Amino acid sequence: MIEVRDMIKNHVRYVIGNGKHISIWYDKWCEQGPLCEYITRRTIFDARLEDSMKVADMFNEGKWNWPSEWMINFLNIGKIDIPSWQDDKKDKVQWFTNKNLLMDFSTKQAWEDLRIDNPSVGWCKVVWFNQMVPRHAFILWLAMQGRLMTQDRMEKWQTNGTLFCTFCQAGPDSHEHLFFQCPYTMEIWDCMRKMTNLQNVSYRMDNSVQEIAENKVQNNIGMVVCKLVLAASVTIFGKKGIIDCSRRKKEMGMNYARALSIMLG
Ligand SMILES: [Zn+2]
Numbered sequence: 294m295i296e297v298r299d300m301i302k303n304h305v306r307y308v309i310g311n312g313k314h315i316s317i318w319y320d321k322w323c324e325q326g327p328l329c330e331y332i333t334r335r336t337i338f339d340a341r342l343e344d345s346m347k348v349a350d351m352f353n354e355g356k357w358n359w360p361s362e363w364m365i366n367f368l369n370i371g372k373i374d375i376p377s378w379q380d381d382k383k384d385k386v387q388w389f390t391n392k393n394l395l396m397d398f399s400t401k402q403a404w405e406d407l408r409i410d411n412p413s414v415g416w417c418k419v420v421w422f423n424q425m426v427p428r429h430a431f432i433l434w435l436a437m438q439g440r441l442m443t444q445d446r447m448e449k450w451q452t453n454g455t456l457f458c459t460f461c462q463a464g465p466d467s468h469e470h471l472f473f474q475c476p477y478t479m480e481i482w483d484c485m486r487k488m489t490n491l492q493n494v495s496y497r498m499d500n501s502v503q504e505i506a507e508n509k510v511q512n513n514i515g516m517v518v519c520k521l522v523l524a525a526s527v528t529i530f531g532k533k534g535i536i537d538c539s540r541r542k543k544e545m546g547m548n549y550a551r552a553l554s555i556m557l558g
Contacts, residue, residue, distance in 0.1 A: 300407055306389045310382030312349035322348055322376075325369045331447060332367065352378070416506045420524070424517050429524035432531055436468060437502060441531050443467050460530075471530045472498030478530050485522050490515045498527060 307315045307322040315322050318329045318337065337344060340360040351358050356375065363370050388398045391406045420434050435441050444456040444465035458466040460477035473482035473496055486492055494501040501523060508516060 301403075304389050304403070304406055306387045306395060308385040308387055308395070309348060309376040309378070310384045311378060311380050312352065312376065312384065313347050314384045315348045317346045317348045317351050318344065323373050325373055330442065331369075332363075348376075349378075416502045418511050419502045419505045419520055422511065422517070422520060424521065426521065426524065429521070429528045432528040433502075433524045436472060436527050436531055437499060439468050441468065443471065443531075445470075469497070472527055473530075475530075478526075481530075482526055485526055489519045489522050491519050491522070498523075 302321075305321065307320040309315060309322055318332065319327055321327045334344060340363070342360070343350075352375075357373065359370050386398070387395050388402060388406075389395055390402060396402065416437060420430050420437065432441070444458070445467035447456060447465075456465040458464065458470060458475055460466075461475050463475075464470075466475065471478055473479045479496060482496065486494065491501070491505075494504045505516070505519060505523065510516060511520075
């Protein structure tokens with residue numbers, strides 16, 4: 294369901310009438326949105342703004358009223374166009390099609406846009422299999438498409454140089470860095486490789502997935518464990534909550550390594 298919800302969210306657009314019913318943080322009403330992907334609740338709170346604010350609440354006397362420090366820290370904020378306001382016009386929810394057209398919602402169009410008719414990729418059997426942990430599979434699926442909210446994607450919004458890989462602090466993290474070029478995650482991944490049948494796979498996640506997919510036998514116990522370990526590793530390092538939580542970073546990683554060692558005997 295979460296997967297479907299995310300797919301639908303990508304198609305929903307909020308068209309401003311008077312801006313009184315559209316959440317400024319959580320709805321996608323501008324090209325750069327939704328703003329909650331970049332502006333955290335903590336940042337909103339620190340600026341003494343409300344979580345429940347509507348778009349109209351940030352507008353005053355014909356211009357945006359963003360906190361002044363945001364204009365430096367979040368460059369894209371300054372690029373948000375001023376909408377054409379009409380006090381007597383209602384806000385509207387519209388459907389954004391795969392062909393980049395904005396239209397009123399219809400179940401027919403939604404079905405056309407959401408049904409998956411792409412040819413399956415070779416690595417899908419490494420991500421989706423009978424014994425998978427659905428949550429881990431979903432995170433791995435996102436990671437394979439470079440769609441996790443890593444710091445290199447957030448960096449274009451935050452220019453104050455405060456983004457560092459939680460594990461090594463060497464610079465902003467990225468898919469490539471986290472899986473598994475970072476010295477810290479690489480060390481743990483190396484342990485995992487040695488404990489399973491993954492000794493010969495690459496240190497890069499995308500290559501590892503491709504290499505596992507090339508095995509003719511996918512369903513024996515050894516291969517299933519390998520796939521479970523890979524997805525669990527990507528989840529533990531890719532999970533934003535963990536990446537953001539520097540206080541627990543190494544403890545989490547080590548507890549995870551310990552738990553997996555016990556599981557693998
Ligand atoms: Zn790192």
